[in-house]
Amino acid sequence: MAGKKSHTSARSTKAKTPRARSSAKPRPAVESTSPKAGAKAKPVTRKQTTTTAKAAPKVTARKRQTTKAKSTPKVTARKHTAPKAAGKDFDFNSWLLPTLELEHYEPSIEEEAGVQDHIKGSTRFAWLGAGQCGGRLVKSFYDLGYRKALAVNTTHHDLDLLEIPASQKFLMDIGEHGAGKDMERGKAAVEQHSQEILHSARKTFGTQVDRIMVCFGAGGGTGSGSVKGLIEVAKRYARYIGIKDPNKKVGCIMTLPTTGESSSPMVAQNAWQVATDLSKMASKGEISPLIIVDNDKVGKMYPGMTVRNFWPSINNTVAALFDIFNRLSAMSSRYTSFDPVDYHSIIESGGCAIMGLTKVAQVGDKFALSQAVKKNLEKTLLAGGFNLRSAKLAGCIAVGGKKLMTNVKGLQDNIDYAFDVLSEVTGNATIHRGIYEDNRDSLRVYTIIGGMDACTARLEELKSRSAVTVG
Numbered sequence: 136m137a138g139k140k141s142h143t144s145a146r147s148t149k150a151k152t153p154r155a156r157s158s159a160k161p162r163p164a165v166e167s168t169s170p171k172a173g174a175k176a177k178p179v180t181r182k183q184t185t186t187t188a189k190a191a192p193k194v195t196a197r198k199r200q201t202t203k204a205k206s207t208p209k210v211t212a213r214k215h216t217a218p219k220a221a222g223k224d225f226d227f228n229s230w231l232l233p234t235l236e237l238e239h240y241e242p243s244i245e246e247e248a249g250v251q252d253h254i255k256g257s258t259r260f261a262w263l264g265a266g267q268c269g270g271r272l273v274k275s276f277y278d279l280g281y282r283k284a285l286a287v288n289t290t291h292h293d294l295d296l297l298e299i300p301a302s303q304k305f306l307m308d309i310g311e312h313g314a315g316k317d318m319e320r321g322k323a324a325v326e327q328h329s330q331e332i333l334h335s336a337r338k339t340f341g342t343q344v345d346r347i348m349v350c351f352g353a354g355g356g357t358g359s360g361s362v363k364g365l366i367e368v369a370k371r372y373a374r375y376i377g378i379k380d381p382n383k384k385v386g387c388i389m390t391l392p393t394t395g396e397s398s399s400p401m402v403a404q405n406a407w408q409v410a411t412d413l414s415k416m417a418s419k420g421e422i423s424p425l426i427i428v429d430n431d432k433v434g435k436m437y438p439g440m441t442v443r444n445f446w447p448s449i450n451n452t453v454a455a456l457f458d459i460f461n462r463l464s465a466m467s468s469r470y471t472s473f474d475p476v477d478y479h480s481i482i483e484s485g486g487c488a489i490m491g492l493t494k495v496a497q498v499g500d501k502f503a504l505s506q507a508v509k510k511n512l513e514k515t516l517l518a519g520g521f522n523l524r525s526a527k528l529a530g531c532i533a534v535g536g537k538k539l540m541t542n543v544k545g546l547q548d549n550i551d552y553a554f555d556v557l558s559e560v561t562g563n564a565t566i567h568r569g570i571y572e573d574n575r576d577s578l579r580v581y582t583i584i585g586g587m588d589a590c591t592a593r594l595e596e597l598k599s600r601s602a603v604t605v606g
């Protein structure tokens with residue numbers, strides 16, 4: 136038995152209680168369940184069924200294996216007996232400390248519905264929006280039916296303008312209106328209020344959530360400064376509701392500033408800093424996915440937007456595009472289904488992710504179609520500067536009008552060929568495919584590319600701007 140000692144954990148001290156030591160025969164390790172030595176202890180947890188005084192040596196099979204049992208392989212019989220205070224050298228601490236058994240149990244969480252969603256996707260998302268951009272992004276998701284949205288800000292002015300229920304807004308009061316592009320203030324705000332934000336998240340989201348996305352705009356003070364703290368809060372919430380691997384279930388949507396905005400060195404510096412930090416976290420698998428939306432690129436892709444519709448148009452496009460993958464992954468197709476498992480593997484692949492939509496005019500010609508997809512791909516993705524060949528996984532879904540699907544000969548082949556071309560462009564990333572039909576008159580190709588390295592070229596550009604000194 137002595138040789139076994141080296142295998143035992145700190146918990147083995149229990150076996151050295153006077154009672155255990157005085158036993159003539161080798162006794163099963165003693166597990167204490169009650170602080171009352173020698174008392175007839177009541178079961179203390181749902182799962183524990185044996186009571187201390189009734190501990191029978193014949194008990195050989197236990198449903199619940201304790202750490203101790205694992206570390207002393209020879210012990211087959213287990214009893215849950217409280218230590219007896221027999222003898223003056225009874226060491227109260229040595230048996231009291233190991234009773235922290237409850238740490239091994241999941242707290243029993245009651246199902247709470249939280250705010251009800253109105254979506255038809257395969258995955259239940261909760262949204263945490265920080266700063267003005269984050270708040271407006273989550274509002275766009277809210278409008279699509281993703282009602283589990285919570286906006287946080289350091290100023291009530293931005294929150295007041297958000298048309299979501301007051302209970303889904305949280306003011307991180309730091310005594311000033313906004314962080315004034317000072318990331319330290321954003322950071323301090325979340326540190327000061329993290330407990331209350333967690334509380335609001337629990338109340339708003341409930342327990343029926345699969346993934347949490349934190350949204351913000353890189354460049355400001357509130358969102359950029361608080362995002363890392365909020366990711367932590369999101370992970371705490373995830374653990375609280377029993378999500379197993381929070382690193383894979385908490386992601387981000389981050390926007391990058393326009394050229395005009397980043398002519399301010401502070402905006403460029405903030406954006407470079409936070410985008411670099413989050414890209415590192417994403418590549419280490421600490422968040423997944425990190426979806427990047429470059430406001431500058433989107434602004435140039437859709438020229439002629441008015442001031443009034445600039446942000447709402449971008450936000451609604453981002454939300455609708457994100458929603459497409461979630462929604463289609465819940466639908467089966469008579470052609471090729473994009474399964475929830477496909478979808479999840481992409482969004483869990485870590486690294487950076489981008490999304491895009493290409494409309495294809497020439498569908499009847501195999502090469503024209505694949506060329507259109509290839510040529511349009513980089514142009515139509517919502518952010519650039521990535522090495523697409525670093526992608527691990529991608530999803531590509533072609534949605535064609537019923538008439539096209541019925542009348543165009545060889546369309547399935549042509550679409551398949553376009554998928555192959557995409558695989559080539561992404562350095563042979565695994566492409567999860569989907570082919571669906573709708574009532575429109577066109578063929579649209581929706582793409583999400585995941586598991587990529589950071590958009591180094593774009594980050595360098597931001598860095599160079601942040602070096603410019605004013606005056």
Ligand SMILES: Nc1nc2c(ncn2[C@@H]2O[C@H](COP(=O)(O)OP(=O)(O)OP(=O)(O)O)[C@@H](O)[C@H]2O)c(=O)[nH]1
Pocket residue numbers: 265266267268269271272289313314315316317351352353354355356357358359390391392393396402430446447449450
């Ligand atoms: N896509 C998108 N980007 C936005 C929106 N609003 C702001 N941004 C971007 O987000 C960046 C940060 O701006 P805000 O979100 O206003 O900043 P903040 O986090 O509130 O920080 P402070 O105002 O400094 O407290 C801006 O430079 C813009 O590029 C929006 O509604 N949609």
Ligand SMILES: [Mg+2]
Pocket residue numbers: 266267293313314355357
């Ligand atoms: Mg702001």
